[in-house]
Amino acid sequence: MTATGQTPQTDTPKEKVVLAYSGGLDTSVIVKWLQVEMNLDVIAICGNVGQDEKDLAATKQKALDLGAIVSEAIDMREEYADVILSKAIWANGKYEGTYPLLSALSRPLIAKHIVDLAHQYGAKYVAHGCTGKGNDQVRFDTCIHGLDPSLTILAPVREWNLTTREEEMEWAEAHGVPVPTTRKRPYSIDDNLWGRAIECGVLEDTWNTPPSDIWTMTANPEDCPNEPETVVIGFEGGIPTSINGEKMSLLDVIIKANEIAGRNGFGRIDVIEDRVVGIKSRECYECPASLLLIQAHQTLESLCLDAECLREKAKLDVDWAHAVYNGLWFSQNRMAIDAYNAYTQKYVTGEVRLKLCKGGLFVDGMRSPYSLYDYGLATYDEGDTFDHTASKGFIELHGLQSRTWSRVQGPGSGMQSAL
Ligand code: ARG
Numbered sequence: 001m002t003a004t005g006q007t008p009q010t011d012t013p014k015e016k017v018v019l020a021y022s023g024g025l026d027t028s029v030i031v032k033w034l035q036v037e038m039n040l041d042v043i044a045i046c047g048n049v050g051q052d053e054k055d056l057a058a059t060k061q062k063a064l065d066l067g068a069i070v071s072e073a074i075d076m077r078e079e080y081a082d083v084i085l086s087k088a089i090w091a092n093g094k095y096e097g098t099y100p101l102l103s104a105l106s107r108p109l110i111a112k113h114i115v116d117l118a119h120q121y122g123a124k125y126v127a128h129g130c131t132g133k134g135n136d137q138v139r140f141d142t143c144i145h146g147l148d149p150s151l152t153i154l155a156p157v158r159e160w161n162l163t164t165r166e167e168e169m170e171w172a173e174a175h176g177v178p179v180p181t182t183r184k185r186p187y188s189i190d191d192n193l194w195g196r197a198i199e200c201g202v203l204e205d206t207w208n209t210p211p212s213d214i215w216t217m218t219a220n221p222e223d224c225p226n227e228p229e230t231v232v233i234g235f236e237g238g239i240p241t242s243i244n245g246e247k248m249s250l251l252d253v254i255i256k257a258n259e260i261a262g263r264n265g266f267g268r269i270d271v272i273e274d275r276v277v278g279i280k281s282r283e284c285y286e287c288p289a290s291l292l293l294i295q296a297h298q299t300l301e302s303l304c305l306d307a308e309c310l311r312e313k314a315k316l317d318v319d320w321a322h323a324v325y326n327g328l329w330f331s332q333n334r335m336a337i338d339a340y341n342a343y344t345q346k347y348v349t350g351e352v353r354l355k356l357c358k359g360g361l362f363v364d365g366m367r368s369p370y371s372l373y374d375y376g377l378a379t380y381d382e383g384d385t386f387d388h389t390a391s392k393g394f395i396e397l398h399g400l401q402s403r404t405w406s407r408v409q410g411p412g413s414g415m416q417s418a419l
Pocket of ligand 1: 101102103104135136188189190197199273283
């Protein structure tokens, strides 16, 4: 019934909503909920960003079975690698020095597609399945409105009253949404090409050892071969372009690096992380390719960039990771830092050799046509080209202020008592 007491015309077209859909329980319930509670036509979009979900055709069909008018699974992997992960490598992107930002990096790409599709289908609404406690809601909302502030964002999990999983499953059963047989969800998992995040369940006690069944991308380091495996990563302009001399796309480099590092048990992380909303959370990650490629990249940068540039870049790397973690992909600052990186990365070309063994990663060699390492300057052996006499004058000026201060303070005071 409308406000005027008339029954609404059934043939008036409904408003549309584009949903970021994964095929899991939450977003499946949402497909139904948006129809039942909001009277909307649902367009369900599942982004393939390299997650461990092989049957995307079934995921897509499931949304149609739940009444979505359109359901699409879009392969975003190449774009994810070339447009987003390439920049994460440039920026050595790790939040709080540890987490390679795998979830934070995928959200802007999914948001971009959702917004494009909303425009294509003339939808006023977009929706996602994030909870009200996490970072992903911040990222989706910020990215979506960064691209189109006029869209209305629906976040049913954040808004509905189905606070417990039991209630959610009851609602699902009552509305014909298939529910998993296990009532309790052991973990919350998000995964893509850049790694895998495992949260919740027994991990919420920070003293519990992560159960071995949480790890799927990395072999148990204790069971790995005793012999190290060597891998050579080739870079052009700061982007990995080959493995062991074989040229390949960035997407293939990442897939292969995940295999190589994964089988050597490298890439596991267990960390307490500071969420945007102020909560500390215990996170387990496995990030074989991302950690390996960032380590290789950082090594090559140390060879190709000068000391001042490295110092400046290290600060900008922290800011970049912070912006991305906080959902500010579509922001002036992130783009400005990428412009700085575009300049510096012109020289980050060459190769890095690494060894993997039983969960460890060890740098084993590096070379570059732009190497600033000068054998003549560095050597302590024959062929030394460094002018040792120049150091004397340099140190004279370098220490001038300390000497002056010490002289002014007088013996026994100031600098002399600083220890
Ligand atoms: N803590 C990580 C982040 O905020 C991982 C989030 C994983 N998301 C999830 N829905 N399980 O980026």
